[in-house]
Amino acid sequence: MLNNRQLFLQHNAQTTFFPLLLEMERAEGVYMWDVNGKRYLDLISGIAVSNVGHGNKKVIEAITNQAQHYMHLMVYGEFVQGPQVLFAQKLCSLLPQNLQNVYFVNSGAEAIDGALKLAKRYTGRYKTISCKNAYHGSSQGVLSIMGSETYKQAYRPLIPGNALIEFGNFDDLNLIDDSIACVVMETVQGESGVRTASAEYFKALKNACDKYGTLLILDEIQCGMGRTGKMFAFEHYDITPDILCLSKSLGGGMPLGAFISSTPIMHSLAEQPMLGHITTFGGHPVCCAAGMAALEFVIDEKLIDEVNEKEKRFRNKLIHPKIIEIRGIGLLLALQFDSFENNKKIIDCCIKNGVISDWFLFCDNAMRLAPPLIIKDDEIDEACAIILKSIDEVIS
Secondary structure, three states: OOOHHHHHHHHOOOOOOOOOOOOEEEEEEOEEEEOOOOEEEEOOHHHHOOOOOEOOHHHHHHHHHHHHHOOOOOOOOOOOOHHHHHHHHHHHHOOOOOOOEEEEEOOHHHHHHHHHHHHHHHHOOOEEEEEOOOOOOOOHHHHOOOOOHHHOHHHOOOOOOEEEEOOOOOHHHHHOOOOEEEEEEEOOEOOOOOEOOOHHHHHHHHHHHHHHOOEEEEEOOOOOOOOOOOOOHHHHOOOOOOEEEEOHHHHEOEOOEEEEEOHHHHHHHHOOOOOOOOOOOOOOHHHHHHHHHHHHHHHHOOHHHHHHHHHHHHHHHOOOOOOOEEEEEOOEEEEEOOOHHHHHHHHHHHHHOOEEOOEEOOEEEEEEEOOOOOOOHHHHHHHHHHHHHHHHHHOO
């Protein structure tokens, strides 16, 4: 009889030919346990998903409660469903006045796809701008604005009309003119190895967009919902996007995404043609109930208030001559090493020693640190000690 690993390789589509092949049996808080009982500290939160930790009781209670009332009833936008309505209201209460209309979808990629359609429909333009080394998902529409040719060259032809600019480069903002429907940008670039830009840059970006009637779409799929020390990363820069995209931690561990804009802009999808964006499972009531519980947990437990101190603790503990640089903001950090080979050795050794991490798509010589926001000081200390030990074990 085949074991689960063998069945995984035989029947589950593979994204690479070298998966981690860890088989987990349960997860709680910041830890996961495999089928042999070995414990791992999760330093990446399922790639910035599990902000409130694994097995959060409030989230599980909300899921169970909602499942007992109803699950899927109708495609998104036709029935009034309490979990959707209340979660949208809660999100809007935390956002500026021009971000008061929420379209729930299934994932981050769909949120970006929907935002692109919305910008084109509202402006009547088709040209777009995105950033080099940007990652927004991997559906075919979103691949068209991806900032790495490596990951999209095999799928051409893609949607035409996109230009790439360098994140943080003021001169490149001159490409924005009255032919551009939207600029799509991660508020904090994730897969490029956690890159930030200045407040002055973001203000210049927003001014250029406003001058030409170009919509600014900010992708906070990875960096939103408290991870940077603000509920939304754009709050660091004193600007407001025209469209905000969220996912990952939005659903509290359940699949959920959203693009959010003003009511006049969002109404563009309701006519000429009607049903301008359609999703069967977007805003699933169980996922919205989970997202609401997770958001309330973050607020009630004041987790965002602790993010900056936890970042400082990581930075103060992770001092080693082989760590070239620590980049990032809040609990979205990158440890830079001298090569992919050494980074991979360190990550593999960390996993062997009980800490889960990985590298970045467009920066493979940096290690990702994005733990659940609930991580405690002693757990940070444990993780840092294992990282330092692993560096010493594999690099002389």
